[in-house]
Amino acid sequence: MTAYQMLVAVHVLVGVVALVTFWTAGLLRKGTPAHRTTGRVYLLAMVGIVLTGAPMAAVRWIDGHTVTAAFLAYLVVITSTGVWVSWRAVRDKSAPGRFVGPVYVALGALSLAAGAGVLALGIRSGAPLLMGFSAVGLFTGVDMLRRRLRRATFAKTPRWWMTQHYTAMIGNGIATHIAFLGIGLPRLLPWANGTALHYLAWFGPLAVAIVAKAILDRRWKPRPAAEPRASVPRTQGA
Template sequence: MAGYSVFVALHIAGGAVALAAFWSAALLRKGSPAHRLVGRGYLLAMLAVIASGVPLTAQRLIDGHPVGATFLAYLLLLVSTSVWLSWRAIRDRQDPSAYLGRVYGVLAYANPLAGLAVLALGIDRGQPLLTGFSLVGVMVGVDMLRRRRVIPTQPRWWLEEHYSAMVANGAATHIAFLAIGLPRLLPVLQGQGWYYAGWFAPVLLAIVAKAWLNRRFRLPAGGTAQTSPSLSQPSPVPRL
């Protein structure tokens, strides 16, 4: 494919910027101008990762690797979902019906269906990574369908949607670094144990982080909670 090396470079650069921006945004005061600016940079970097990932996936298919291409396409769907949710949760914070519109519905069903397809492929080809990671798409879709019923009853629904999606974004960013990027820099980490840890440890940590954030910020039905000024004012993101 013409320009393949350019897409690879863009993919790597986007991932590196996203990793740095993720931790910068996490450490900055939520809602501050710096947090908003870095958050915008993070989303733009992730868009570069997604856009450059499409031709890389196509190249895998052209090269005769349909399993690898299928898995990469599945990963792009997962990342696109979390990026879209993190952006729209803020933009549509005053209009949950807009957030829960057609795109939300398509993603809510596409993720579990894609996960089941990857599960079948993983079992058929004896690929533990595909088999195990297929559950991520299924869980994402099930949770989105559950949240679609809950969101209209929560006054601060956008906050949970935003931090949940950003936790998922963080998991994706760290998987790319730990499972793909770091072993290339440090060949000693190219063993099978590190490979699977790089894929699944960020997912497990994301589940733990989301549970902790839920305990800290989620409101009981009809209840109120004390929040800091930075959290009571949502951080605007660009109209992409």
């Protein structure tokens, strides 16, 4: 087994751990010790994915597989961002100013640049999937940088940390499932590979994530307070 094959094997192993613990943490009651412990294991597994995915992207680039390398590098960027945000949102819930500090800004700018790069690559290579998937990095980057600019208002938002945490975890789930469905599953089940699975791998997790985000926002995201209704002055003699 070559060094690259060993790297891929470790990447796949931690990917399986991430996939299992993602759903385990998601199904457990939020805030319980079991949920927190499983969530930590998931984030550690995601760190392992980043640490093994970066050199894999470099090797693919050296081998001349530029599209594959760009896709892997892009996943590394958005995964790193999601892992950091989901972790720091909980750790910094009493210090929102620290949360949107230099690291947050750097990751937001990197996500925006990576999304723009994948969009350009998709246009250049005529790959609609790359063009569509670039929206994740573009949206994430713009949203993070805008939040930094509006940090004074953001700091006063109730339960801001919870919204940031589950949004980032949903983003992590997108990366986890795309990697599994698009890269891992075709190798495990070659007979299942095909155009349908290819599109499902890219856009299936994204569609599910949008629905999950809407449901969680409906339950947890603070709503603006309703303005008090102006009282109608009573006319004399009424």
